Amino acid sequence: MSPADTHIPDPAAVAQPIGDPLGEVLHLLKLSGTFYCQTDLSAPWGFNVPKVDGVLAFIVVTEGQCWLEIGDRKPLLIGQGNLVLLTSGAPHILRSGPDAKTEDLASLPVRKITDAYETLHYGGGGDVTRAMYGIVRFDHAAGQRLMAMLPDVLKIDTWQGYAGTWLQSTLQFISNEARQLRPGGETVITRLADVVVIEAIRNWINTAPEANTGWLQALRDAQIGQAIMAMHRTPAEGWTVETLAKTAGMSRSAFSARFTALVGQSAMQYLTVWRMQLARQKLLETGLPLATIADSLGYTSEPAFSRAFKRVFGVSPGQIRHKKEASPAQ
Structure with a gap:
C-alpha cells in the first residue's frame, strides 16, 4: 500500500x-560531535588521519599555521584564523612543514578529557601551532543532504563584516578556554566549534557560485x-x-x-x-x-x-x- x-x-x-x-x-542543521581535539603543536610535527566515512572534519587554526595534504591535491597552507572543512571523510595529513615526518594520529600522546574531547601537546619544540580539530556528523536529514553538496575541501581565509568580528572573537575564546581547561570547558569549546562550522557553511552558501545550483x-x-x-x-x-x-x-x-x-x-x-x-x-x-x-x-x-x-x-x-x-x- x-x-x-x-x-x-x-x-x-x-x-x-x-x-x-x-x-x-539551516535551522535544522544539528551537529553531533564524534571527536574534538585541541592541539598545542611545536615544529617539527606531523600526523596522518585515516579515512572516516559519513563525517565532516574541520580544522580551525587559532595560532601559527600548518599544512594540509589530501591525496594528489596541492598542499594547502592553513593560517591563523583560517578554517577548513573536509566533507568526504578522505584520509589526510597535517604537518608543520612540507618535509616534516608524520605519525599515525592514534599513536600520539593525547590526553583524554571526556569520551569525545582530547588535548594534544606534541612536537619538536619549535614554532607553535595551536588548532582545534574535530570530527562531526549531521544528525538531521537536511544536514546530510547539504553535506553531500559541499565541496570536498572548503577553506575560509577571511570572514566578512560582522561575522568576521564575532567569529574571530569566538576562535580566540575557544583558544583561551582550551588553555585554562576550567570545569565545563570542553562543553563550551565543542558547542562553539559547532557554531563556527555552521557559520562556515552559511558563508559558502552565500558566496560560492556553485551553491546556487x-x-x-x-x-x-x-x-x-x-x-x-x-x-x-x-x-x-x-x-x-x-x-x-x-x-x-x-x-x-x-x-x-x-x-x-x-x-x-x-x-x-x-x-x-x-x-x-x-x-x-x-x-x-x-x-x-x-x-x-x-x-x-x-x-x-x-x-x-x-x-x-x-x-x-x-x-x-x-x-x-x-x-x-x-x-x-x-
Missing part, C-alpha cells in the same frame, strides 16, 4: 507560515522552495503532484518540469527519499517500533514502508537497526 492519502493537506494553510526555505534548512537553488526558488518546505514540515501528509503544485502556486505540468529541472528528481521521488532519510534517523536514534515509524511518515503498510526504505538505501530497516544495536560493541 502506498503512503496514506486519507488526509490531504490544505496547501494554502501549509504554505502560509513558510517564509525562508533555505533559512529553515541544484537543491540549494530549488530552495531559493520562490515557488519550488515552498513545496520543498511543505514536504519537509509535514512528510506524513498525502502529498500528490497536484497538491504540491497548488502549494507552489503553479500548474501541475509547470511544477513537475521545474522541480525536476532544479532538483534532479521528480517531486514524488524527492518526497520518498526525504521520508526514508527521516526514517533512517529515527531507526538510529530511537527504539520506536517499525510500524510507528512507518505511520509517522505516512505509510499505513509496514511492508510498503520497508520496500521503499530498501529501494532508497539498499538494506532493510531491520538491518539499519541491527547495525545501531551492534555498534557499541564494535
Whole structure:
C-alpha cells in the first residue's frame, strides 16, 4: 500500500507560515560531535588521519599555521584564523612543514578529557601551532543532504563584516578556554566549534557560485522552495503532484518540469527519499517500533514502508537497526 492519502493537506494553510526555505534548512542543521581535539603543536610535527566515512572534519587554526595534504591535491597552507572543512571523510595529513615526518594520529600522546574531547601537546619544540580539530556528523536529514553538496575541501581565509568580528572573537575564546581547561570547558569549546562550522557553511552558501545550483537553488526558488518546505514540515501528509503544485502556486505540468529541472528528481521521488532519510534517523536514534515509524511518515503498510526504505538505501530497516544495536560493541 502506498503512503496514506486519507488526509490531504490544505496547501494554502501549509504554505502560509513558510517564509525562508533555505533559512529553515539551516535551522535544522544539528551537529553531533564524534571527536574534538585541541592541539598545542611545536615544529617539527606531523600526523596522518585515516579515512572516516559519513563525517565532516574541520580544522580551525587559532595560532601559527600548518599544512594540509589530501591525496594528489596541492598542499594547502592553513593560517591563523583560517578554517577548513573536509566533507568526504578522505584520509589526510597535517604537518608543520612540507618535509616534516608524520605519525599515525592514534599513536600520539593525547590526553583524554571526556569520551569525545582530547588535548594534544606534541612536537619538536619549535614554532607553535595551536588548532582545534574535530570530527562531526549531521544528525538531521537536511544536514546530510547539504553535506553531500559541499565541496570536498572548503577553506575560509577571511570572514566578512560582522561575522568576521564575532567569529574571530569566538576562535580566540575557544583558544583561551582550551588553555585554562576550567570545569565545563570542553562543553563550551565543542558547542562553539559547532557554531563556527555552521557559520562556515552559511558563508559558502552565500558566496560560492556553485551553491546556487541544484537543491540549494530549488530552495531559493520562490515557488519550488515552498513545496520543498511543505514536504519537509509535514512528510506524513498525502502529498500528490497536484497538491504540491497548488502549494507552489503553479500548474501541475509547470511544477513537475521545474522541480525536476532544479532538483534532479521528480517531486514524488524527492518526497520518498526525504521520508526514508527521516526514517533512517529515527531507526538510529530511537527504539520506536517499525510500524510507528512507518505511520509517522505516512505509510499505513509496514511492508510498503520497508520496500521503499530498501529501494532508497539498499538494506532493510531491520538491518539499519541491527547495525545501531551492534555498534557499541564494535
